[in-house]
Amino acid sequence: MSALDVWLSRSIPMCLLLQSLVLMALCFPPASMCPKGCSCLRTDAHLHLHGLNVTCSRSRLKEIPRDLPAETVLLRLDHNHISAIPERAFAGLRLLRELNLSGNALETLGEGAFAGLEGALQLLDLSHNRISSVHKDAFSRLNARIVVEDNPWHCDCALQQALGGMAAHNHEATSTRVLCRSSELRDQDGQPYMAVDADLCNLAKRTTDYAMLVTMFGWFAMVISYVVYYVRQNQEDARRHLEYLKSLPSKPKRPDDPEDITTVV
């Protein structure tokens, strides 16, 4: 056997093996694929975080990837163009510990935006977005520290309820960082939320009560004026009727009136 024969006999099976491996990799992707625009790494064992570190920062994402691996423990979606969080968008990520949504275009947070993250989530970064309003239950049952800086918050009843629904230590930490871009109370614009010591929910209730009162008063005034008008009109009619009656020539009584006859009888 020549040296060439030996080389060929060894390299051909090797080539075939490599080729089949490549084909297998192409045809059978691993069970948890990494979403487009993201990188997925196993977390270091020494971090006590067992799962995937998924980084999708600065990937021009317009929405949250749908195919996030279930083993994700760290998820960075910062500096994208995400403008909304669909209901239950993260519901499959039971192990998620940190979620970074900083530097996106979020405007509002719905009731179920973070549903499913109640158990594990410890850190939620929502800073540098355009969030002005949140559903009153958006943060309920979350135990995470929530970063809220640099959002144009509208301080209203729903926000008060959302912050009030958080665990006490988080409530304090989060509330101090909410700056009211606008507020139910006009003179509170630009104030930190914590400085607004009014009960914004009762305020709203009082406003509706007041509106109700004004409306009722309006109706009442209309009814009264109608009644007055009606009575006046009737008086006028009655007076005219009387005058008309008076103006009629009075009938002279005749002795042969049946009534008189009966009285005589």
Ligand SMILES: *[C@@H]1O[C@H](CO)[C@@H](O)[C@H](O)[C@H]1NC(C)=O
């Ligand atoms: C996660 O991955 C990113 C980049 O892919 C890296 O910068 C970061 O340090 C990683 N974090 C951890 C906790 O492994």
Ligand SMILES: *[C@@H]1O[C@H](CO)[C@@H](O)[C@H](O)[C@H]1NC(C)=O
């Ligand atoms: C989220 O990402 C931003 C931008 O990369 C970073 O500055 C920030 O520290 C991260 N947030 C947390 C809580 O780690």
